Amino acid sequence: MNNFTESVVEDASLAWLEGLGWFVVHGPEIAPGEVDSERTDYRSVILDARVHAAIKSLNPQLGEDQILEVKRKVCNPEGSSLEMRNRAFHRMLVNGVTVEYKAEDGSIRGTQARVIDFDEPSNNDFLAVNQFTIVGEDERRPDVLLFINGLPIGVIELKNAADENTDIWKAFNQLDTYKTRIPELFKFNEFLVISDGIQARIGSLTADRERFMPWRTIEGDEVVDDRYTQLQVVLQGAFDKQRCLDLIRYFVVYEDAGDGKLAKKMAGYHQFHAVGIAVQETIRASATEDGPMVVREPRSGYMAEPMEAGSPGDRRVGVVWHTQGSGKSLTMAFYAGRVILHPAMKNPTIVVLTDRNDLDDQLFGTFASCQDLLRQTPVQARDRAHLRELLSVNAGGVVFTTIHKFFPEKGSREHDLLTNRTNVVVIADEAHRSQYDFVDGYARHMRDALPSASFIGFTGTPIERADANTRSVFGDHISIYDIERAVKDGATVPIYYESRLAKIQISEDAKPKLDSEFEEATEGEETDKKEKLKSKWAALEALVGSENRIQLIAADLVEHFENRLTVMDGKAMVVCMSRRICIDLYKAIVSLRPEWHSDDDATGQVKIVMTGSASDEKDWQPHIRTKAKREELANRFKNPSDPFKLVIVRDMWLTGFDAPCMHTMYIDKPMKGHGLMQAIARVNRVFRDKPGGLVVDYLGLADQLRQALATYTENGGTGSATIDQEEAVALMVEHYEVCCDLMHGFDWSAWQGSPGERLTAVKLGQDHVLGLVGPTGKLDGKQRFSDAVAKLSSTFALAVPHDAAIEIRDDVGFFQAVKAALTKNIGGGKKTKDEMEYAIRQIVSGAIASEGVIDVFEAAGLKKPDISILSDEFLAEVRNMPQRNLAVEMLRKLLEGEVKTRSKTNAVQARVFSKLLEEAVRKYQNRAIETAQIIEEMIQLAKDIKKADQRGEELGLTFDEVAFYDALEVNDSAVKVLGDASLRLIAQELVKAVKANVTIDWSLRENVRANLRVIIKRILRKNGYPPDMQLKATETVLEQAELLAAGWS
Secondary structure, three states, X not given: OOOOOHHHHHHHHHHHHHHXXXXXXXXXXXXXXXXXXOOOOOOOOOOHHHHHHHHHHHOOOOOHHHHHHHHHHHHOOOOOOHHHHHHHHHHHHHHOXXXXXXXXXXXXXXXXEOOOOOOOHHHOOEEEEEOOOEEOOOEEOOOEEEEEOOEEEEEEEEOOOOOOOOOHHHHHHHHHHHHHHOHHHHHHOOEEEEEOOOOEEEEOOOOOHHHOEOOOOOOOOOXXXXXXXXXXXXXXXXXXXXXXXXXXXXXXXXXXXEOOEEEEEEOOHHHHHHHHHHHHHHHHHOOOOOOOOOOOOOOOOEEEOOOOOOOOOOOEEEEEEEOOOOOHHHHHHHHHHHHHHOHHHOOOEEEEEEOOHHHHHHHHHHHHOOHHHHOOOOEEOOOHHHHHHHHOOOOOOEEEEEHHHOOOOOOOOOOOOOOOOOOXXXXXXXXXXXXXXXXXXXXXXXXXXXXXXXXXXXXXXXXXXXXXXXXXXXXXXXXXXXXXXXXXXXXXXOEEEEEOHHHOOOXXXXXXXXXXXXXXXXXOOOOOOOHHHHHHHHHHHHHHOOHHHHHHHHHHXXXXXXXXXXXXXXXXXXXXXXXXXXXXXXXXXXXXXXHHOOOOOOOOOEEEEEOOOOOOOHHHHHHEOOHHHHHHHHHHHHOOOOOOOEEEEOOOOOOOOOOOOEEEEEEEOOOOHHHHHHHHHHHOEOOOOOOOEEEEEOOOOHHHHHHHHHHHHHOOOOOOOOEEHHHHHHHHHHHHHHHHHHOOOOOOHHHHOOHHHHHHHHHHHHXXXXXXXXXXXXXXXXXXXXXXXXXXXXXXXXXOOOHHHHHHHHHHHHHHHHHHHHHOOOOOOOOOHHHOOHHHHOOOOOOOOHHHOOOXXXXXXXXXXXXXXXXXXHHHHXXXXXXXXXXXXXXXXXHHHHHHHHOOOOHHHHHHHHHHHHHHHHHHHOOOOOHHHHHHHXXXXXXXXXXXXXXXXXXXXXXXXXXXXXHHHOOHHHHHHHHHHHHHHHHHHHHHXXXXXXXXXXXXXXXXXXXXXHHHHHHHHHOOOOHHHHHHHHHHHHHHHHHHHHHHO
């Protein structure tokens, strides 16, 4: 017998929280009406007395009136939406509540009343409550609520790991339901946790499935969830009292999600601990002493620890290497917020440094949305004079600038000293020697201007061990979150690589050749390069941009992308070598697909994004836009539902640009090193069920990729930057062969025929799968086939449009149709996203559309019945179906649905029918009875269920009274002694008595249950119910009452 239930998971959670110092209490003990009640009614979600006591304790200067005013404000945050109210509450939680009070000298003073003491955890009240009933739109009972000072800041929803029909995403769906049914709870929310006891995820109020992330570490020094359950790690890692308070205070931001909506974002474990180490190292680096530099051995995967060689006052904070796509920009903002508030830094000045204007704009946008975190408004330096003005201050400020603005006055070789303060911190984005030239270039001038500033670097690729210059400025890695770790965590998706050189039929003479000495020219520098480089660049550009080659690339690209879209909706980016090639390629593409073009920036499926000026050629001008216009295009491209599908770029959007729905990048430009790594990471963002990104190479960058990966690996990186598409193809073929083996002996050629023939093929395919016998001798084909098709679908989406994928696409469509029909819910209920993998929702070879999945009745050629009136005619149709295995499966689904429905209203009936069904199915799966016999048994069971529905009329009882009658009738001796008439009277009396005594939460209150037991026993005794069976009958009646009580209340 399986004793592993959801309550076991709940008890373990409470034990772990108690071990962290949280006080634990059972919800019904503090429910309204109880001796220890802490609420006046079930609609209230705060613990009023605890809130009051905390405000009074933390603000001794306030009188009672002011305490009540603070409590009123914090408990009633204002806003037009749940998210707005949540932000208003969060601001009061972190910043305090503005209130005026009378001082001892009689003057009126203003203050920010504290609701939480963030610096000293012991001054707060940490409480975990299970089974806390809340009445909103209806009655709900979250598994565990977390309160700090009486305010419900956390919700933990749990499921049973031993139940194969549920998982953590059922818990996620439950939280979504709570948000609409009991929204009052969520205006105070800071954390959401979902778990089945084994897996666990943590997310924010607005996080979608992709942004519920694992928490892999407890203390931050190592990943430990391979040794402990994920639930234990997330609870002990994130809900240690100080870490929990720090998460709320420093690691929550709100961003504009578009359409007037707010997105609430919370740091992941790698961001949280990276910032903690970085702040610690900043305090050290900004001290007054100096010391030697030592290069540490490379680390891999995940790391967050101080620099081994760091010395007080060495001005080198370190390098945070977090792979692209894992939230590096937000990590920088979290870091800035913590440094600004740290008392040791004495109101520092933060300088955020980039090497390009578009990166400066993008990063500034991230910081601008984090003003609450920064406690000030960041400012972008317009020019060199403005930069000098911004940095000539005594304290404070968050200043954004490009490195080029650090340039000495005309005629001077050195930059003037701007400040010698030690509390200046320079945050460099993508801190590589090639970006900043720390020895001879602008960065040297910056060191002249800010000689006592401390430097920290953030990068998506590792600093090379040979790069002594960059290390001399920043120091060594202090935090690592590499590709392999990010993919394992689900923070990014893997990137696949496909070379299309062989598809472009041009002569060897005309093929562009790359050499190791070639350096790319960035946009705007095409005419500024040294003569030697310019000539080499011009020769290559002429080959790459030849008319014949452009036409061939355009034709291949259009076909390739359209094939990609048949299996995975999304967007793509084309990276070209020059602006001229961008425009020529655009013309070639729209000549093939005129409908993709539009002169209006608000419409059209393909656009070029590039810079330029009025002096550029006339036919370039429509593609040269203002910064505002480029922003509008960016917003269109990021919107998954916008028809703008394909963007052509030269340099724009290759770094710092996030469009998660983009799944393909076509590269036709010389790239190498960390620039190449950064560019291809545009397709590694997590989006819905996107299995991976694809990089398509038209120029022959395989060697450059290998060199970049070698650098990555040498410097501690694990995992591959890209995976050869052939690996995905090989996996696809492997899974395809498994599916074909499962369908061995079945001819599905009718799938290529008329709609009617296709329906028949699916129907017969289901019957074949349902008749498959597994290695143990059981009929387990449905699960084996579903698992195999799911794996095939994922790899197929990655492999398209490889020739091998195109060759099997019709077969894949058939397999997916059979799987979808097998897993289709009986009753036609709407399918949730997690019930089908992403590929099935797309059109595969025109075979099947997501919302038109063939269902089991349609495939069987039967009218869909009303399950509640299983007619004899319908059952006769099923009995005579030639597809016997399909008939069994259909009846099983129908009966399981009926039993599940009854389990919510009539426990006795549900148990009886469930046991009969389980026994029949078990015999069939073990091949103890033939198909014909199981069909007869199931048809008889269906008739029995139908007959059970008529018992109320026959007995003259209501629906509720029948349920209680069944609870009494389960005892055969009682039926013999009392007869039907007496049992009917007892059932009617029980319904009246129980209804009169149940209230909200009654089933969780032992005193109410004890009183009901007394009442039930009294009624049974009075009516002569057999004494030896009264105890069992009493418990069965109570169980039945729990099922019906929700409807009564």
